[in-house]
Structures are given as C-alpha cells and as structure tokens.
Amino acid sequence: MPQELSYLKESASQTAGPYVHIGLAPGAAGFDIYEHELGWDIAGPNAKGERIRIEGAVTDGMGSPIKDVLLEVWQANADGNFAHPEGGGPVEDGFRGWGRVITDFETGEWGFDTIKPGPCPGRNGGVQAPHLSLWLVSRGINIGLNTRMYFDDETDANAKDPVLNLIEWERRRATLIAKRRERDGKIVYRFDIKLQGEGETVFFDI
Amino acid sequence: MLKPGEYHQRDRDRQPPALTPDYKTSVSRSPQYALISLENTVSEITGPVFGQTDIDPLDKDLLHNYAKPGESAIGERIILHGRVLDENARPVPNTLIEIWQANAGGRYRHRKDTYLAPIDPNFGGCGRTLTDEEGYYHFRTVKPGAYPWRNRVNNWRPAHVHVSIFGSAFCQRLITQCYFEGDPLIPICPIVNTIPDPDAIAQLTAKLDLNATIPLDTIAYRFDIVLRGRRSTLFENRLEGN
Numbered sequence: 301m302p303q304e305l306s307y308l309k310e311s312a313s314q315t316a317g318p319y320v321h322i323g324l325a326p327g328a329a330g331f332d333i334y335e336h337e338l339g340w341d342i343a344g345p346n347a348k349g350e351r352i353r354i355e356g357a358v359t360d361g362m363g364s365p366i367k368d369v370l371l372e373v374w375q376a377n378a379d380g381n382f383a384h385p386e387g388g389g390p391v392e393d394g395f396r397g398w399g400r401v402i403t404d405f406e407t408g409e410w411g412f413d414t415i416k417p418g419p420c421p422g423r424n425g426g427v428q429a430p431h432l433s434l435w436l437v438s439r440g441i442n443i444g445l446n447t448r449m450y451f452d453d454e455t456d457a458n459a460k461d462p463v464l465n466l467i468e469w470e471r472r473r474a475t476l477i478a479k480r481r482e483r484d485g486k487i488v489y490r491f492d493i494k495l496q497g498e499g500e501t502v503f504f505d506i
Numbered sequence: 507m508l509k510p511g512e513y514h515q516r517d518r519d520r521q522p523p524a525l526t527p528d529y530k531t532s533v534s535r536s537p538q539y540a541l542i543s544l545e546n547t548v549s550e551i552t553g554p555v556f557g558q559t560d561i562d563p564l565d566k567d568l569l570h571n572y573a574k575p576g577e578s579a580i581g582e583r584i585i586l587h588g589r590v591l592d593e594n595a596r597p598v599p600n601t602l603i604e605i606w607q608a609n610a611g612g613r614y615r616h617r618k619d620t621y622l623a624p625i626d627p628n629f630g631g632c633g634r635t636l637t638d639e640e641g642y643y644h645f646r647t648v649k650p651g652a653y654p655w656r657n658r659v660n661n662w663r664p665a666h667v668h669v670s671i672f673g674s675a676f677c678q679r680l681i682t683q684c685y686f687e688g689d690p691l692i693p694i695c696p697i698v699n700t701i702p703d704p705d706a707i708a709q710l711t712a713k714l715d716l717n718a719t720i721p722l723d724t725i726a727y728r729f730d731i732v733l734r735g736r737r738s739t740l741f742e743n744r745l746e747g748n
C-alpha cells in the first residue's frame with residue numbers, strides 16, 4: 301500500500317430544503333428577527349455605472365416556476381473589480397457585489413437592482429465579458445447550481461468571452477444571455493433559468 | 507508576479523448527484539446535461555466578505571434570540587460547535603455561518619410549514635456567526651425534533667440543523683445539514699442517502715462532545731465543516747507548485 305495523503309475532504313452538500321428562508325431571509329419566512337438581513341443591497345449608493353434591474357423566473361423540467369428557490373449573485377463593479385482582497389482593485393464605499401434573491405411565493409418571479417458590471421480579467425491575460433455569477437439552491441436541488449448571466453447588448457465582448465466559448469454547443473450559449481429592455485425609464489434585463497429539458501440553462505462545475 | 511492559487515476540483519464522487527429519484531423533488535429539478543467544468547477565474551476565487559458589523563452577538567444564541575425577555579426556547583439545550591477547515595486542514599477564519607432548524611417538536615417557523623406540532627413562541631429557529639481567527643464557531647440552541655415530510659407517505663427527517671457557509675471564495679459556497687449521532691432515522695432518510703459515500707454521511711453527523719458541555723446546564727455536539735482547499739499561491743515562473 302502506498303502512503304496516505306493527508307488532505308481532508310470537502311463536506312457533502314445537502315438540499316437547502318423548502319424552509320431556506322428561515323435561515324437566509326427570515327423576513328420572507330414570515331418573521332422579524334435580525335436587525336440587518338444580509339444581501340438586499342448589492343451595489344450600494346456610491347457605485348458608478350449603469351443602474352439596472354434584473355428579473356426572471358426559474359422553471360423545472362415540467363416548465364413550472366420554482367417558487368421556493370433562493371439565488372445568490374456575485375459580481376464585479378463597473379471597473380471590473382470585486383469587493384475582495386484579491387478582487388483586482390478598489391471598489392466604491394458600500395459596494396458589496398453580493399446579493400441574495402428570493403422568489404415571489406405565488407408566481408415564482410424574482411428581481412433585484414444592481415449596477416451593470418464591467419469586463420474583468422480572465423485567465424492567461426484574457427478578458428471576460430461583463431457577467432454575474434449566480435448560485436441557486438432550493439428543495440430538490442442536492443448541491444447548489446452555478447451559472448452565469450451575460451448581457452445581450454455586449455455582443456462583441458460576449459463573442460470573445462472565454463467562458464461562453466468553452467460551451468461547445470453554440471446554441472446553448474444563448475441560455476446565459478439576458479435580454480435588455482426599457483420599462484418606465486428603467487433598464488430591465490430578463491433572465492429566465494430552466495433547470496431541465498428544452499432550452500436547459502448551462503450550469504458550471506466551478 | 508504573484509498569481510492566485512486555484513481551488514482543488516470539487517470531488518463529485520462524494521457529493522450528491524443532481525438526480526436522486528428516491529428524493530422525488532429532485533427528479534424535475536435536476537439538470538440533464540453535464541455541468542461544464544470551468545477553470546477558476548477571478549469570479550470564482552473571490553466572494554463576499556462579512557464582518558462583525560453585519561451581525562449581532564446575540565444572533566448565535568437561538569435559545570434567546572427570539573425569546574421574550576427572561577424566557578427561552580423549549581427543548582434539549584445544546585451547544586453546537588466546531589471548526590471550519592479547508593481540505594489542506596487550514597482554518598477558515600472570519601467566515602459567515604448561518605443555521606436554521608425546526609423547533610424541539612419538529613416544527614419550522616415558516617409560513618409554508620403546516621405540521622401539527624406547535625410553534626414555540628420563544629424560538630425563531632435561525633442563527634448566524636463568524637468563525638474566529640482559528641476557524642472555530644459555536645451556537646447555542648435546542649436539539650431539533652424529527653418530523654414527517656411528503657416524499658413517500660411515511661418518510662421522517664432525522665433531527666437536523668441546516669448549515670450555510672461562505673468560505674472566502676464563491677466556489678467554496680456550501681449548504682449542508684448537520685445530523686446527530688445515534689439517530690436511527692439517518693440511514694433511512696432519502697435526503698441523507700442522496701450522498702453516495704458512507705464516509706461523507708458520517709462526516710455530516712455531529713458527535714456528542716461531553717468535554718464541551720456546561721455541566722447541569724447544556725449538552726454539546728461537535729460539528730466540523732470542511733470547505734474546498736486551495737493550491738498555494740503560485741509564481742508565474744513556477745506553475746507546477748503547490
């Protein structure tokens with residue numbers, strides 16, 4: 301027998317279950333306990349860049365909206381910097397770049413306000429098109445699903461994006477691109493996520 | 507020039523797959539196509555940073571964080587404590603841990619939970635804390651009750667606490683559940699059994715820790731958590747290193 305390596309093993313994931321809101325968004329579960337619920341303000345008041353809203357729904361393999369999903373968002377600021385010691389550079393005071401999003405219990409629709417991120421560095425000196433990283437958990441999801449959202453008005457940057465180009469099936473790249481429109485003077489992007497079936501969203505093992 | 511080290515690939519053989527038919531809800535919520543494997547970029551090796559101003563010291567005391575003054579939650583009083591390490595056995599300091607659970611009767615304080623066990627007016631069921639510099643954390647709470655759930659007609663969840671951990675990178679993000687040693691419901695739970703590896707199930711089972719109890723007051727369970735490890739910081743002229 302060879303020697304044993306001494307690495308520990310990552311703890312296994314378990315579903316967040318239907319009552320994830322109690323822990324991560326107790327207001328939505330129906331009670332008030334924390335002075336500050338985390339993740340409601342992604343960009344803060346001082347962030348540069350275009351103020352946008354992102355909306356969507358998550359649907360299951362039968363096309364039904366999932367009403368108990370929770371999403372987390374992680375993104376760079378308009379300069380392409382992340383609010384992290386290795387994030388590439390400074391961010392505005394109050395910019396966190398992280399948010400928590402829950403769906404409407406009746407309709408399954410979700411939405412959040414943020415700023416549009418800038419391009420950020422890729423591997424080996426490359427550039428990544430503006431994008432948000434998303435992580436989804438819910439009842440029936442055994443291990444959080446990672447995906448990305450890109451912007452449909454970034455055609456050139458998207459065409460060169462190393463991650464989008466990694467997706468061998470070009471048709472599937474479109475599942476990661478949100479559609480921009482204007483509503484009452486506000487910029488709104490629509491991003492629907494399909495967990496399974498026709499038009500299944502691309503998910504990543506990051 | 508310093509180049510950030512990458513995180514070890516997630517060991518999917520120890521993690522539950524997306525499709526686990528005995529846990530019925532997974533059937534229509536599991537992607538059918540293979541995940542696209544992504545080498546780490548700055549988007550994955552960074553993640554949100556939290557500090558003491560985000561939380562309140564009382565948040566980690568579930569016996570009292572929702573109780574009326576002078577009262578406390580009903581149930582078996584426990585300390586749930588442990589350490590967050592990465593796969594290299596390095597402590598993960600200052601990371602946010604959030605927990606949620608049913609009360610001692612197995613009932614959640616959630617508008618969607620209709621189980622007949624009563625709500626405890628003094629128990630909210632959620633808590634949060636940051637690990638210390640050495641990766642240690644602790645909560646005070648009650649041991650949750652087992653409860654029935656709709657999967658097959660007669661499925662019961664073992665007593666469990668849901669645990670959410672951030673680590674220092676978005677690719678370390680993890681939600682899991684903490685079980686309690688000796689619970690006969692563990693080996694027959696379809697959610698537990700989504701995990702293919704018995705060692706990985708044992709790793710989610712907290713152990714009675716008599717040394718950490720407060721005699722005549724509160725019993726203790728130890729629950730350590732391991733997040734993905736990271737290669738050492740690399741120099742660009744030494745890409746093989748670790």
